[in-house]
Amino acid sequence: MSNPAVMKLTSTRVCGRELKIEDNLGEAIHIHLGEIRVDLTVEEFKNLSDKAENVLDQMDSLIPSSKISWRDLNPIFLQNPKNTDILFRLNNVYITKIKLKDILVDSYIKLPFVGKLPVYRSVRYSRIVKALNGIRKDNDDYIQLNELFMSNNERITDNLESIKKNGYPFNKNYIILNKQNMIIDGQHRAACLYHLHGSEYEIPVMKWEFDDPVYVYFPPKRGVLEVAFRAYASLVHREFLRLLKVPLTIIRIVKGKKFGKKGEPIKASIQKDTLPNDAVSTLQELINILVNKNIDFIVLDNEFAQNDNKVTLSLLVDKASQLCLKKCMEENGFFGKFAFSTDVEYLYSLERDLIYSNGIINIHVFYQLFCKSMFVNAMVPLEQFINQEAWGTKQYNEHLKCFQVGLSVSIILSIVQSVFFEKRFSSECKVKIIQNLSLLESDLGKKLLYNIFYHFTDRLLVLFREQEFDTIIEEYTSFEDY
Amino acid sequence: MGEKIKNYSKIQIGKEIFDIELNKPHIKGEPYSVHIQNPKFRLEMRDFEFARMAAAIIFARKQLEKLKGNLNE
Numbered sequence: 001m002s003n004p005a006v007m008k009l010t011s012t013r014v015c016g017r018e019l020k021i022e023d024n025l026g027e028a029i030h031i032h033l034g035e036i037r038v039d040l041t042v043e044e045f046k047n048l049s050d051k052a053e054n055v056l057d058q059m060d061s062l063i064p065s066s067k068i069s070w071r072d073l074n075p076i077f078l079q080n081p082k083n084t085d086i087l088f089r090l091n092n093v094y095i096t097k098i099k100l101k102d103i104l105v106d107s108y109i110k111l112p113f114v115g116k117l118p119v120y121r122s123v124r125y126s127r128i129v130k131a132l133n134g135i136r137k138d139n140d141d142y143i144q145l146n147e148l149f150m151s152n153n154e155r156i157t158d159n160l161e162s163i164k165k166n167g168y169p170f171n172k173n174y175i176i177l178n179k180q181n182m183i184i185d186g187q188h189r190a191a192c193l194y195h196l197h198g199s200e201y202e203i204p205v206m207k208w209e210f211d212d213p214v215y216v217y218f219p220p221k222r223g224v225l226e227v228a229f230r231a232y233a234s235l236v237h238r239e240f241l242r243l244l245k246v247p248l249t250i251i252r253i254v255k256g257k258k259f260g261k262k263g264e265p266i267k268a269s270i271q272k273d274t275l276p277n278d279a280v281s282t283l284q285e286l287i288n289i290l291v292n293k294n295i296d297f298i299v300l301d302n303e304f305a306q307n308d309n310k311v312t313l314s315l316l317v318d319k320a321s322q323l324c325l326k327k328c329m330e331e332n333g334f335f336g337k338f339a340f341s342t343d344v345e346y347l348y349s350l351e352r353d354l355i356y357s358n359g360i361i362n363i364h365v366f367y368q369l370f371c372k373s374m375f376v377n378a379m380v381p382l383e384q385f386i387n388q389e390a391w392g393t394k395q396y397n398e399h400l401k402c403f404q405v406g407l408s409v410s411i412i413l414s415i416v417q418s419v420f421f422e423k424r425f426s427s428e429c430k431v432k433i434i435q436n437l438s439l440l441e442s443d444l445g446k447k448l449l450y451n452i453f454y455h456f457t458d459r460l461l462v463l464f465r466e467q468e469f470d471t472i473i474e475e476y477t478s479f480e481d482y
Numbered sequence: 483m484g485e486k487i488k489n490y491s492k493i494q495i496g497k498e499i500f501d502i503e504l505n506k507p508h509i510k511g512e513p514y515s516v517h518i519q520n521p522k523f524r525l526e527m528r529d530f531e532f533a534r535m536a537a538a539i540i541f542a543r544k545q546l547e548k549l550k551g552n553l554n555e
Binding site: 007009010011012013014015019021023029031033038040042044045046047048049051052053054055056058059062070075076078079081084085087088147148149477478479480 | 490491492493494495496502504513514525527529530531532533534535536537538539540541542543544545546548549550551553554
């Protein structure tokens with residue numbers, strides 16, 4: 001099953017494996033622990049989280065300090081692998097007062113020729129204080145777990161507004177420091193308070209202390225000598241890596257000349273000046289060549305577009321024709337390259353779409369039907385059943401003199417385009433759906449839709465019937481009857 | 483195997499019912515052990531790892547409610 005609407009709700013590490021919880025819209029809530037997956041209905045997941053709260057309440061008795069309950073802590077903090085461990089190994093907890101300038105956060109110093117060196121510094125050097133003063137890069141680049149649909153910057157604004165509205169500490173949620181005044185939890189709040197009140201402002205904080213040195217994992221504040229030593233070590237390390245590149249590059253060049261490079265685009269194997277660039281200038285010529293070469297392909301008509309005298313043709317090509325197609329493209333002056341090589345990830349499959357182009361005609365080649373994922377910048381292959389139907393229901397186009405995708409799959413592709421790519425239904429798509437509603441409501445139509453929308457299929461058909469197109473995406477994301 | 487201290491709770495997934503139980507540590511001074519088990523299956527982890535998993539589940543529900551609204555309604 002490859003659901004194009006998977007929302008990762010959270011992830012952490014448990015028992016040395018990744019624990020990942022995700023909502024597969026219309027299908028199930030998945031809890032992954034390493035290679036194991038548990039499928040839950042929304043109701044089961046709701047019950048599970050109620051039980052988790054109940055068990056954590058009982059586990060409060062295992063925390064050595066009675067002054068702490070898990071309910072006083074942010075779940076984002078608690079699920080961080082660094083934090084739950086120390087919570088159970090606490091020795092002493094107390095509330096004290098401290099000036100904001102004395103609170104330390106993880107920051108860095110920039111050294112000439114060395115670059116950034118991580119150190120603990122006063123809260124005034126925090127990436128969050130910098131962001132509040134308009135220098136946002138460090139904070140924007142920082143990777144952290146936020147609430148859904150919340151950016152790093154929005155998290156700061158959210159904290160600032162909360163402090164302005166509710167004050168600090170709100171609901172006994174203190175900033176937590178270790179013995180050396182380093183922040184364990186609450187950097188956003190400390191930075192916002194610093195921004196509002198300045199460095200001399202005194203606030204109550206909660207201090208956590210540990211007996212066992214194993215759990216005092218925070219490094220001590222670095223002295224000048226240590227900083228100098230680390231800077232020197234970093235410089236030597238970097239120069240060593242740079243020198244190491246020389247023999248590696250030589251090995252790569254020698255190996256490349258001898259054996260060739262794997263996955264090299266076909267363009268590299270042809271001398272550019274030998275290519276007949278203008279050999280194929282019309283779409284029909286190209287189609288005739290593909291047909292004559294016995295390449296098994298279907299034109300995906302809803303991808304068909306013509307702009308500025310350049311033609312873009314999207315084809316679904318049989319995997320078995322792959323080599324034959326590459327050879328044919330070489331002979332006719334088309335170059336192949338990966339369509340999305342940098343910013344789009346492919347999920348569940350290593351298959352990629354290819355673009356062949358001779359400057360006049362662009363051919364977009366798919367070996368299977370893909371769909372843009374709803375929540376991440378990634379492509380997901382559509383179910384095998386839909387791919388099989390595309391081949392099984394292909395129709396001959398008298399005008400193009402080749403096969404094009406059949407009506408049932410064509411409508412499905414239009415719906416996929418509207419929901420996952422455009423996030424709205426165009427008027428052309430609405431007309432197409434209304435005119436072919438009986439086909440979508442047939443057993444085949446339902447089966448095709450079910451392979452994408454799962455338990456939401458019946459409700460989707462009702463919304464199609466009632467022509468409530470504008471509410472479809474909202475209802476789909478909030479649907480919970482699965 | 484660890485010695486059982488108490489049953490924390492029972493959870494049902496599909497038709498399967500699992501106990502969540504607290505067990506004594508395997509070695510004195512080590513973290514307690516938590517078992518999620520039924521007669522045919524057992525997942526064993528240390529107390530803080532279970533707490534981490536429970537916190538992740540609670541946080542995931544909070545995230546899910548942002549997507550779907552309050553699940554108690």
